[in-house]
Amino acid sequence: MQALSLSQHFVTRQNMKKNRRIFLSICHIVLWFTVVPLLLAACSGLSPKITRTPAPAERSFLINQPKKDQKFASPAQIEKITPITNFEYRLGPGDVVNIKIWRRPELSQEGIVVSPDGLIAIPRVGSVNVLNLTQEEVQKIITVKLEPLYIKPEVTVWVREFHNNKAFVLGRVGKPGVINFPGKGTLLEGLALAGGLPDQGKLTRCAIIRGRENVIWIDLQDLLKNGNMALNAPILNNDVIFIPELNDELIYVMGEVLNPGAIQLKDGMNVLKAIMLAGGMNKNANAEKVFVIRQQNVNGDVIRVDFKRLVERGDFSQNFALLPDDIVFISPTGMAKFNYTLDKLTPALQILNLGTSDAETFGIMAKLRQNLWNQSGFVNSSTTTTGN
Structure with a gap:
């Protein structure tokens, strides 16, 4: 009886060890195929953090198109670099x-x-x-x-x-080149003689370069749309009028859109237009987590945009106007992060499909059979053997 008891005790201890090995194997599988992918998914991709530092007034997030940072000349500054003496034509080469x-x-x-x-x-x-x-x-x-x-x-x-009352008009005009004034020249007359502005509604500024030291910027929108004739600066001989080309400033759309990249900043650009120009959101986008990152100085400001609320409820308080070099980032959904991680890990992670054929292929079922029934090899394999 004592020998039988010892035998039963030995068998029980062996079963406990086998069950323990089975339990640890299952725990390892669960940890590898569930916890590890979730941790990796949480670390994948960018995740902007909303800042709470108030932005300076000229760089704050607004709904309407904000004014450009360009410093335009006031009527007083224009008058300061213009001679007070009466206009007298002076002869020069070509007259x-x-x-x-x-x-x-x-x-x-x-x-x-x-x-x-x-x-x-x-x-x-x-x-x-x-x-x-x-x-x-x-x-x-x-x-x-x-x-x-x-x-x-x-x-x-x-x-x-008259050939010595001239100016050089460069940039976005109909006929760039040298123009000659029959009398006292002005900025509007110079632009007209150069063929006018082909994109009058979009051009916002021009520069008048006088000599080697004086450069002033004129607000064309204030001059043309608002009729502020105090900005119609007198043009002197050999002045240079420069109208910058359109679309010389960029914004950047990143994240879950069809065509991420740089987009030329146009008049009235906002979050909605930027996303649409980038091809719209893809199926992995989280419309509730769109971020606008704006540079203030060394550190920037980040604001969250609920694009879903914008579209579903027409809440245009979410449709912020954009400034040059703004970054629009569209976050992925949680499931998109998880799927991304699965794609980047080893193909063995397809065991999450719970197919026994896949488990058999990657050797997991063989491991379980070894621990449970002391069998080795694979199902339908000529190498399968049965232990004693």
Whole structure:
């Protein structure tokens, strides 16, 4: 009896060890195929955190299109760089002048072209430098030179063609190049002579470059749409008018959209337009978690947009206007993160489908049979053996 009891005790201990091995094997399987993927899924992808730091006024999140950060010139600043003296035309290279000397037809000349170095040639007088001189000043010079030769010469000088009252118009205009003003030039006249603005409703600014030190930016929308003529700056000789090309600023759409990437910032750009231009959300997108990241300084601000609420309830308080370099990030759903992790792990994770054929393929069922029935090998395999 004592020998039988010892035998039963031994068998019981063996069963307990076998059951313990089976239990540990099952625990390992459960941990590997459930907990580990969930932990990895939680770590996969980006997850913006909403900031609570209030943004500066000029960079805060608004519903309406915010004003650009561009510093435009005020009427006072325009007046400051414009000479106060009355406009007087001064001769320069390319101008065509006529000279009439009363009762001296042999000295009168028509169609005299001012040379690149500012000289004109007159009979009995020779070369005269007229660069940057007015008509009256040229008349006096010629009169003084003729007085030793003639009694009280009467000299008249007038400009037949003006070529020294010019500006250079570059950028987004119909006909960029050199323009010539017949009189006192202004910004609007310069833009008109250059063929006008092809995208008048979208262009917002232009620069006037004067000399080597003065550059001012003009708010074209205020000038053209609001009729603020105080911004119609006088244009001086050799000024440069520059209208930047459209779409020189970008925003970035990332995350669960069909075509993530950089998008050119257009007038009236907001969250809805940006997502649509990126192809719209894909099936993995979480419409309740859209984020706008905006740079303030070294650190940025992040605000959450409930896009689902925007679409389903028409809550346009969620449709924030965008600024240059804004980032729109569309988060994935929790299931999308989980599926992403499954795709990136080993193919053995397909055991979650609970198919016994898959479990058999990856050797899990063989492990269980070894622990339960002391069998080795695979089902339908010629190597399957039965232990004693």
